[in-house]
Amino acid sequence: MKVKIHTLFRYLLETTDADPEAIVGFSLSQSPVLGDFLDDIDPALPLDWNGRDFRGLPELRAHVLAQAGLTGVCAPEDVLITAGAAEANYLAIMQLLQPGDEIVIETPGWPQAGVLARAVGADIVPIPRREEEAWALPLDALKQAVSPRTRIIFLSNPNNPTGRMLDRAALEEVVRIADRVGAWLIVDEVYAGLEWEGPRAPSVAGMYARGITTGSVSKALGLQGLRTGWLICPDPGLVMDAVILRENASEIMNIMGEVIAEIALRPARYAPVLDNARTAGRANLAHMNDWIAAQPGLSWVPPQAGLIGLGRLPDGIDSDAFARFLLTEPYRTFLLPGSAYDQPGHIRLGVGGGQSVNLDQGLERLSRALADWPG
Numbered sequence: 001m002k003v004k005i006h007t008l009f010r011y012l013l014e015t016t017d018a019d020p021e022a023i024v025g026f027s028l029s030q031s032p033v034l035g036d037f038l039d040d041i042d043p044a045l046p047l048d049w050n051g052r053d054f055r056g057l058p059e060l061r062a063h064v065l066a067q068a069g070l071t072g073v074c075a076p077e078d079v080l081i082t083a084g085a086a087e088a089n090y091l092a093i094m095q096l097l098q099p100g101d102e103i104v105i106e107t108p109g110w111p112q113a114g115v116l117a118r119a120v121g122a123d124i125v126p127i128p129r130r131e132e133e134a135w136a137l138p139l140d141a142l143k144q145a146v147s148p149r150t151r152i153i154f155l156s157n158p159n160n161p162t163g164r165m166l167d168r169a170a171l172e173e174v175v176r177i178a179d180r181v182g183a184w185l186i187v188d189e190v191y192a193g194l195e196w197e198g199p200r201a202p203s204v205a206g207m208y209a210r211g212i213t214t215g216s217v218s219k220a221l222g223l224q225g226l227r228t229g230w231l232i233c234p235d236p237g238l239v240m241d242a243v244i245l246r247e248n249a250s251e252i253m254n255i256m257g258e259v260i261a262e263i264a265l266r267p268a269r270y271a272p273v274l275d276n277a278r279t280a281g282r283a284n285l286a287h288m289n290d291w292i293a294a295q296p297g298l299s300w301v302p303p304q305a306g307l308i309g310l311g312r313l314p315d316g317i318d319s320d321a322f323a324r325f326l327l328t329e330p331y332r333t334f335l336l337p338g339s340a341y342d343q344p345g346h347i348r349l350g351v352g353g354g355q356s357v358n359l360d361q362g363l364e365r366l367s368r369a370l371a372d373w374p375g
Contacts, residue, residue: 062076142174151184194305
């Protein structure tokens, strides 16, 4: 099995030394600093594994269930702490998917599932979300796409990168579609908690016996560097398979990630931090909507949740060339081209990151670059 590089990661690797002065399209909330947690960390904490449970600190797993609305629905044993949502997705997909199986994925969507499926030798069945339909997931197309060979349906909710939401009714229909053929349903929830329209959607691990919810503290809480996420599934065999695969990869969770994540998810702390992230996100989203409305030829469907969306460039502008143009003097601004999500002609726009990303400066320079674009 050889995992080939995806366009998104290749672009990030090729531009890490660009040293931009502003970022447009930052995908996580403003990050806290270590000092914010020091009062709650025991200086005598051993820097070994947690010494209590291979699935992760029990109190952290309890917090994970609480933030997902699954307390009393799923058990702590249904939760496995992982190195971010990416590892959670990896553990589930690699234990479930075999050569010749089918995996149904959304496009645009988080590309990890497709990368792993190609490496395994599985068949990929894409379900296109369309901009003219406000990036909604076409449930009729999903129903037609599944077959007895469908092993996994992989979705993100809120959708990454468009911010489109699946509500309870839509998720219930997706569950019926998956159950009809006995497929596993993985839903990546890294942006859950940052809803701009309506309530948080229910987690699929509480709706379906073969439902797998993945998530992390990276996006809403800005704690990407902890590499701490989770997998939730009511099937004990799947969770144990994930534990076994992780034992042969990252082995066990890092204790500092577990401890700081547990502090961050304590209800008395989590609620106000999430409220602050929502307040900042809503303000930046309103600003982004106003800015886009003032740009000739630029448009987007505003995200219903999460911190990113896809903006359509004016006709005739290649997103890859434009993103690299924007990195040069005098603009020195970073954004991801739409090719990272198989959406040429688009750019990823985002409202996260706080003051450190210099969003206002980045938008001003993006306006200038659009005006200066040759032709």
